[in-house]
Amino acid sequence: MDSPVWDDPNYLKLWMFCLMRATHKEREVLVGNQIITLEPGQFVTGRKSLTEELNKGMKPKHKQSEISWWRYLNNLEKWQMLNIKKTNKYSIVTISKWVDYQDNEQQLNNKRTSNEHQMNTNKNVKNVKNDKELFSSSSDHDFAGVFQFYQSNLQKGVSESPYNTELISQWFDEWGKDLLLAAMKVAAKKEAKGVSFVEGVLKKWKEAGVKTIEDARKYQLEFNSNKPNYQSNVVKIPNYESGDSNARNHERDSKPSGYVKLYK
Structure with missing residues (x-):
């Protein structure tokens, strides 16, 4: 609670996102055609993917732009909470004190x-x-x-x-x-x-x-x-252009009071 991220919901959400996305063990991930080795406390991200994930489920008025989320992430780096290794295709984020944030590494293993x-x-x-x-x-x-x-x-x-x-x-x-x-x-x-x-x-x-x-x-x-079986009720549309009087009578006799139910 003494951290500056506590006072801003966007920073707090971003920080929690980083902690939850970080890998717990060394692993290889495939980005495009390139294999990247991640160390504990690291994850791969990008501007667009970061924005899509953080804005998911939020009300439109609360969503942040791609530039804003990326600026927030860079500020976390300035505060020495994480490090960002940037390339032209992706970025690798490293949590600075990852080991310290784990309750007990042996229990985790x-x-x-x-x-x-x-x-x-x-x-x-x-x-x-x-x-x-x-x-x-x-x-x-x-x-x-x-x-x-x-x-x-x-x-x-x-x-x-x-x-x-x-x-x-x-x-x-x-x-x-x-x-x-x-x-x-x-x-x-x-x-x-x-x-x-x-x-x-x-x-x-x-x-x-x-x-x-x-x-x-x-x-x-x-x-x-258990899938529902949807069946359409085919409605025959009268040909009014032909001048068929039966078509006019059909419209008068079968016109619904509210709406036509096309599916059941």
């Missing part, structure tokens, strides 16, 4: 080891025959393979962003390659584009307690079977 063990257990679950292609094992896919699937099937027509790459990396760590690839296949099957559709699938899976490929398969089968 133990927790991550436990999570990784759980993910390995999930990935070894036997697949079933139904939806074999959608929920098949992807043991031959590493992160590069998963990201390549995203680029080939979900990024068409969507601008590339360093934030998207970092987000996919976080999902890869959290869900494992099998479940993440399955979620991407679900999104691609619906002809959806961008990470937001994959995020939607993963969010629903998380709410439903999906932890294995088998869980995901059962959820999707149930989800698809």
Whole structure:
């Protein structure tokens, strides 16, 4: 609370964003065709991706411009809270006192080891025959393979962003390659584009307690079977230009009092 960021909601949101986006362990991320190694306390961002993320869900009057958010980030650097390594394509942000902000590094390592063990257990679950292609094992896919699937099937027509790459990396760590690839296949099957559709699938899976490929398969089968069946009621439009008196009578007799319900 003694920090200057506490007095301004935009600075506070930006600072919390930086702390939550920073990686907890060394990892490699793919930005375009370049592999970047991130150290603990670092994350990749850019002006546009930073602005889109921070303005997401905000009321229009509270949204900040790209220039404003970037100026706020540079001020955090001036206050020695972080460091920004800039290139013409992306920027790497490093939290200055990252280790000091961790409660207990050993506890963190133990927790991550436990999570990784759980993910390995999930990935070894036997697949079933139904939806074999959608929920098949992807043991031959590493992160590069998963990201390549995203680029080939979900990024068409969507601008590339360093934030998207970092987000996919976080999902890869959290869900494992099998479940993440399955979620991407679900999104691609619906002809959806961008990470937001994959995020939607993963969010629903998380709410439903999906932890294995088998869980995901059962959820999707149930989800698809419960979809509402929308059927349109075809309304025949009379041909008034022909001068057909029956058409005029049809208009008089069938004109609705409020509106015509086209879908049920």
